[in-house]
Amino acid sequence: MKFALLRFAATALIVGTLAACSTPPAPRPGDMGSAPRPTVPAGTAWPGDTGPLPPPLAQPKSRWIPVRWAELPGFSEDALHEAWNAWIKGCERPAPPFTALCGDVRRLSIATPEEQRAWMVARLQPYRVEAFDGSADGLLTAYYEPLIDAARQPGNGFAVPLYRLPASYGARKPWYTRQQIDTLPEVQAALAGRAIAWLSDPVDAMVLHIQGSGRLRITEADGSVRLVRVAFAGTNDQPYQSVGRWLLDQGLTRDATWPGIKAWIAANPQRVNELLWSNPRYVFFREEPLDALDAGFGPRGAQGVALTPGRSIAVDRLSIPYGTPVWLASSGPQVQLNRLVLAQDTGSAILGAVRADYFTGWGTEAGELAGRLKQGLRLWALWPR
The missing domain is CATH 2.40.240.50 (Barwin-like endoglucanases)
Structure with missing residues (x-):
């Protein structure tokens, strides 16, 4: 997922948690208790999100369960314009299901957060990403x-x-x-x-x-x-x-x-x-x-587009296809993240249904965060309606 630093801040536990090239231990049941679990009152719905839910979707390594937008932690607070840079980059090589949306994505780059959120609710359906055993808890690391x-x-x-x-x-x-x-x-x-x-x-x-x-x-x-x-x-x-x-x-x-x-x-x-x-x-x-x-972007990820600090993630492409916008929720001792990100990269250790490697950028501060970040995770894939 994924350096000047060996001058030296803690990058990661090199024994098995180095994000791009080693395999972190599989989380045990209960380990991911720190992943945010939204509390949505019965009957609550985001404005415009009132129609019937579609059926679940199957991926080779995960199943996607349709949910209401109200399930996504922090959806009303995220600074979506920061993620729009990553989305516009993704539209340089869009996955086929998103090609038709890229014109709107570019147009909405100067829209207000409220307009961006309303468009997402109208055009995208959130799906909770789960393992085949029904677990929605996973692991977040960084590079x-x-x-x-x-x-x-x-x-x-x-x-x-x-x-x-x-x-x-x-x-x-x-x-x-x-x-x-x-x-x-x-x-x-x-x-x-x-x-x-x-x-x-x-x-x-x-x-x-x-x-x-x-x-x-x-x-x-x-x-x-x-x-x-x-x-x-x-x-x-x-x-x-x-x-x-x-x-x-x-x-x-x-x-x-x-x-x-x-x-x-x-x-x-x-x-x-x-x-x-x-x-x-x-x-x-x-x-x-x-x-x-x-200089304002990272290297090209597996999708073939430049990565955006704080808004690009590496995923298992058999769980989440490249180019998919994803809602990421993770809280732990190092950082709390509730935000829109784009699935734009992969890594040899990034395997499984609910697994992501978070691109933090470059330099010492980015390395310090990447070295500490290993905590619970939940993901929602945002798919065209």
């Missing part, structure tokens, strides 16, 4: 883009490369492991000239590999500095292994959070490669420019 200093050429402490896809990519599957990439002369030769940029800290590089994208503040050869994005281009097709789990299994730490891993590295610098090589997965990147317009 973000790191912002890291880099250099275009190695030297002056910048010695860790971020590579483009090798020219021979695809000729060998799986490609070489992380350790082989770092040590074998023939692999180094295959990657010669393929470095996008060089970082000073191998752990910063590890964070980029885990999240899959990031922003680099690059010092060019002429001394100028510019901001670019490195986006996911592919992997070596090796299995992902958590470095935090490796530390725990080796009995080397009891704290597998990012700060705990950083502390272990500081105390054991001679074992950094051993730690990194415990995860054979390696990620290759592509460079993307960041102009003034791009």
Whole structure:
């Protein structure tokens, strides 16, 4: 779902809760008690939402139960104009059921919140997303883009490369492991000239590999500095292994959070490669420019559109199709969220009926929130009537 931070705020429990690349433990019954449960008096209805309800809808991994708009927590309070930016982005590549609505979506970008809400009630039907066992409770995590200093050429402490896809990519599957990439002369030769940029800290590089994208503040050869994005281009097709789990299994730490891993590295610098090589997965990147317009959005998600901080989520597309507007309700010790979001991305750990990864943006504050966020969740898919 999903970085400068390893300077270092807690990004997530790397043992299994890193949003994009590991698998969080399945919530037990009762764990999701913090997810908001609206209390709607009998007979209450949102103005205009009085017709008969349609039948439930079935998705490959979920069932959708039609409900009244009054069931959605905070629907009357959300700053919908913030979500409209994400929706307009989604209309660049709309899912077929929403194509006919995109003209209205663009037109309503300058409408009042009341007009936007009235249009949603008239044109969309909310469906509570449930697992096949009837559970509507799920799990919310978060991801973000790191912002890291880099250099275009190695030297002056910048010695860790971020590579483009090798020219021979695809000729060998799986490609070489992380350790082989770092040590074998023939692999180094295959990657010669393929470095996008060089970082000073191998752990910063590890964070980029885990999240899959990031922003680099690059010092060019002429001394100028510019901001670019490195986006996911592919992997070596090796299995992902958590470095935090490796530390725990080796009995080397009891704290597998990012700060705990950083502390272990500081105390054991001679074992950094051993730690990194415990995860054979390696990620290759592509460079993307960041102009003034791009800088306000995140990388492109699985839907093929740029992500909007605070309004884009990664989902299991077999539960919620890409491009679907979704009402998200989650409350816990870190944050309370009742808001309109767009399903615009996915991740290898984002599996199940009621599961979402919340894109928080980029930089330190976004990373701190992404690192803490793991709490109960309820989702409502908003589908054209």
